[in-house]
Amino acid sequence: MTERRSRKDAARNREAVLAAADELFTRCGSPEDVTMAGVAAAAGVGKGTVFRAFGDRAGLLRALYEVRLEPLREAVETGPPPLGPTTPPQERVPALLDAVLCFKLDNRRLALALEDGGGSGSPYRAEHYERWHSLLRAVLEQIPGLMDSDFTAHALLAATRADLVEHLAGEERVPREALRARLANFTARLVTSGPLGG
Template sequence: MAQRPERADAQRNREAVLAAADTLFAASSSPHGVSMDDIAAAAGVGKGTLFRRFGDRAGLIGAVIASRLEPLHQSVREAQEAAGSPPRERVVRLLDASLRFKIENRNLMAAAEDAGASSPYQAEHYGWWHGMLRAALDEVPGVHDADFTAHALLAAIRADLVAHLIDEQKMTPEGLRSALAGYLDNVLGSGSVPATR
């Protein structure tokens, strides 16, 4: 059976909810500081609408992350497909792009990791990053288990750790990116690829 197109008012409500949630998480000092009630009020919809549309808090957070990641995914894919890009460079750039996203969206990403509905490792966005990273690591000489290495590298930039280092330890984003580049040198062997472009 063909899926019916979404009604215009339902589409407007969805966009309003995603925009409200995005704004509230960006302004909050804690991933716990944004409730479903807050989001519903900011979007001008009933709380029931949120649950009907997104299922629960985890579903709503996942939808917000997906909307934020969509343009980044496209640019990452294009960079990865660029001719002549060495595998180690692709790994560095992928992990740096993921870290920058986590830095800029650390409360939203920490809320996703803390949503409790399921393992953060089963989230769609995690699967995408892991798959891209694993594919690049498969081509890096000396990496014996690309699947595990991809998980381990992503664990080094969990949102709760990123938030702790920046918000509690007062590490600068540039310092964190530099530390990640050094860690990658330890894991993959020293290379001449810069962490940033």
């Protein structure tokens, strides 16, 4: 009984910490403003509880990112068009990139914190990046005449990097719909331009 209660407490604490971190990242002026101590205080738990549940700040960032990303992942894996797997590749690639861009716009501070390395090294080795790259590469491979899908997937994802999104949306004040249109036009030209060597 004590072990079950302990697991329930741990699960409840984890949810409280994620909710608190979510709120703090939504309100913060800069990703660096969100600390483990601040998250613990907002969640009403001890700092040690946060470290036990997530290991470090990078672990907390990854967990929160995954929670926010889950609905999008489900849409990509099993959903209807335009994101789902039954969509023709020339339409799916722009839809996937638009979804990534919108996700980054909606989660700017968290995405910045995570892609800044989050204390875990290269952002290109992060699980979420590798997952998107692998998916895009697989879809690009289905487009006749498009070569070097590996590099093309990297190049397309570079257009949705959090620091670029922050620069364009935050500093240059490019409206959301204008950013989406620019990315859609760029991606459409790329995937319909015929053979690309590499």
